[in-house]
Amino acid sequence: MFDVQCSLLFNLHVMRWIWIDRFLEFESGSHARAVKNVTLAEDHLHDHFPGFPVMPASLMIEGMAQTGGILLGEVNQFRHIVILAKVPKVVFHSLVRPGDSLIYTAKLLDARDEGGSVECTAHVGERLVAEADIVFVHLDQNDPQLGRIDQKNFVFSSGLMSVFDISAHEQ
Amino acid sequence: MPTRDEIFAKVQETLVDALGVDDDEVTPEATLVGDLGAESIDFLDIVFRLEKNFDVKIPRGELFPENLTAADPSFVQDGVVTEAGLAELKNRLPHADVHSFADDPKVENIQDLFTVGMIVKYLETKLGG
Structure with a gap:
């Protein structure tokens, strides 16, 4: 089990923590598809690994979580802070290389006051690259637990939400 | 059923x-x-x-109530759940074995319910x- 306790989903002002490029499809309360184009312009690929660049699995989880987290957040008009809480299941099937376009698909399984869950896949073309179940919790600004999380920004602030704008302009 | x-x-x-x-x-x-x-x-x-x-x-x-003893300060005294607190637990956790918990009703044992x-x-x- 891959358990990311209270990992922060959207930490946007410290660095550009945006791991999807554009939504291809967004069906409120149901499912979403987003694309992430993998390019050698990304520094991290030169370290992972030198001479053999592959998209890190952890960042694919982040991309799936961002796709699913926005899908969940939109159900409540982004009133809640959505935090990636747990990845009960994740399986990686193959490698993703520079030049690949990753397509993340998230299906909303649960959405309630306390949080929600999604089922995600990642494909390159027809090839299944990864699949994951992801659980999110909601925190509100007045939640006492908020102070225990040492991050300033993990809401759907302008950085990640710009993905929405890009998608809207393309349609 | x-x-x-x-x-x-x-x-x-x-x-x-x-x-x-x-x-x-x-x-x-x-x-x-x-x-x-x-x-x-x-x-x-x-x-x-x-x-x-x-x-x-x-x-x-x-199924999993939160803040079980937070509603009233009389529910806990010196780290131990009081009679009033036990009544609250029975009320909010009707399917838990509060009876056995009452043998050693320390607050830190609440999670064992x-x-x-x-x-x-x-x-x-x-x-x-």
Whole structure:
């Protein structure tokens, strides 16, 4: 089990923590598809690994979580802070290389006051690259637990939400 | 209505999936936190899975109430749950074994009320009716 306790989903002002490029499809309360184009312009690929660049699995989880987290957040008009809480299941099937376009698909399984869950896949073309179940919790600004999380920004602030704008302009 | 054994088997499967434990660890007496290693976030995951596996709706706080003794300062004295606190626990956790907890009612033992058996009893009531 891959358990990311209270990992922060959207930490946007410290660095550009945006791991999807554009939504291809967004069906409120149901499912979403987003694309992430993998390019050698990304520094991290030169370290992972030198001479053999592959998209890190952890960042694919982040991309799936961002796709699913926005899908969940939109159900409540982004009133809640959505935090990636747990990845009960994740399986990686193959490698993703520079030049690949990753397509993340998230299906909303649960959405309630306390949080929600999604089922995600990642494909390159027809090839299944990864699949994951992801659980999110909601925190509100007045939640006492908020102070225990040492991050300033993990809401759907302008950085990640710009993905929405890009998608809207393309349609 | 499914039998208690049938409910237990499904609860066992649910907890194996949610907590990554072996099925022989999931006994009726096992505590979710102490024995099975559940953390706070796992409770929400367990609720999601139980809803799906049993096709029921579990309202927030009905199976796993939060802040059990926070409502009234008289519920706890010197780290021990008082008679009034025990009454509150019985009221909010009708499927838990509060009677045994009363033998050593330290606040830190409250989490031991959340057992596999408690979930099974809760679902028995829910599915029965």
